[in-house]
Amino acid sequence: MKSRIKVDWTLILSIIGGVLVILSAIANSIKERKDKKEMKFKDERISSLLEQNANSIQIAGDKIKEVSHLQNKVTELQNELINTSKEILQENKNISDNVTGGSSRPVFAIAFLPYKKERMFDNKFSIVHFDVVNKGKYPIRSLKIKVFDNQSNILDINPLNSEVSSLVIDETEFNRDFYETTEIETLPQMNYYKEFYKGRFLKKLKNFTYIFYVYWMNDQFQLNIEGHYDEAKEKFFVNKISVYPEPINFNPLEYVEVLPENVGEPLKKYCNPVAGESQKMR
Known part of the structure; x- marks a missing residue:
């Protein structure tokens, strides 16, 4: 006469539930680690972009200063050229006046x-x-x-x-x-x-x-x-x-x-x- 084994479904369900909880925890842990890794990657990327942007701004600022310096130099050269031209004109006038008498009477x-x-x-x-x-x-x-x-x-x-x-x-x-x-x-x-x-x-x-x-x-x-x-x-x-x-x-x-x-x-x-x-x- 065969004996009947009594299945304790409550226990089985508890085990299955525990396994699912463990699996869910593992999944959450994996997802959290993944999210942290992605967040770190994003933070590092953002930091890199910010650093690159700061470098670009610094370079741009240096270029602006260089251009401004060059503009000042150009302005100085232009002023020197204007002053030299005025001096040449005045000298030419002095030479002409010395020859003709200028305003002397x-x-x-x-x-x-x-x-x-x-x-x-x-x-x-x-x-x-x-x-x-x-x-x-x-x-x-x-x-x-x-x-x-x-x-x-x-x-x-x-x-x-x-x-x-x-x-x-x-x-x-x-x-x-x-x-x-x-x-x-x-x-x-x-x-x-x-x-x-x-x-x-x-x-x-x-x-x-x-x-x-x-x-x-x-x-x-x-x-x-x-x-x-x-x-x-x-x-x-x-x-x-x-x-x-x-x-x-x-x-x-x-x-x-x-x-x-x-x-x-x-x-x-x-x-x-x-x-x-x-x-x-x-």
């Missing part, structure tokens, strides 16, 4: 000196003395001065065979042009004075006019000087100085230096230290 100086004849002074006459001076920075080239002086010409036309005091002067009789031309190849710069004309003046005429036609390499103008002799004060006075064409903000005493004691009333409003510099005249 002739200035005249007038003085009234005693008239001496045969070692004797004759107070019936006077010498009107003219210098030309260059106060500019550059030499004045090819200067030509044409002087119109009919006062001196009177003495040439009318020889004095009698006492001057009894001489009767008819101004219309002596209205004949008298020119003297002076040419100066180079008038040096910086207050160089040069005598170019002496006119004789008979005080009895009282009024005088001198006209100068002035030409040089860079420009030209006409200069008129008018004045009179005051018998009571025994002095000459320059009353009017005209320049044609007339400059803007024209100051007559910047074109003609006159000793202060010879400045007439109409010109006194223009008086400045320049007027006293005509004392440098020889």
Whole structure:
């Protein structure tokens, strides 16, 4: 008679459940290890990418600094080139101005000196003395001065065979042009004075006019000087100085230096230290 074995399904199910729990734990452990490995790999990858990115940023920053430095160098070179160009232009202008005279222009100086004849002074006459001076920075080239002086010409036309005091002067009789031309190849710069004309003046005429036609390499103008002799004060006075064409903000005493004691009333409003510099005249 066969014996029957009783199966304890409860035990079997418990065993199976335990196995499944173990298998599940193993699976979870494997998955967790895998996840950790993947997370570590991702972290390492992210760290690597971040490091690469940081290196790239550093390299880019270094490149930007290098480019900025190069740009600064280029700017410096450009500025040096601009400054050098300006210096070259200025030097070329200086050379040109030194050749042509630049803005320099002739200035005249007038003085009234005693008239001496045969070692004797004759107070019936006077010498009107003219210098030309260059106060500019550059030499004045090819200067030509044409002087119109009919006062001196009177003495040439009318020889004095009698006492001057009894001489009767008819101004219309002596209205004949008298020119003297002076040419100066180079008038040096910086207050160089040069005598170019002496006119004789008979005080009895009282009024005088001198006209100068002035030409040089860079420009030209006409200069008129008018004045009179005051018998009571025994002095000459320059009353009017005209320049044609007339400059803007024209100051007559910047074109003609006159000793202060010879400045007439109409010109006194223009008086400045320049007027006293005509004392440098020889």
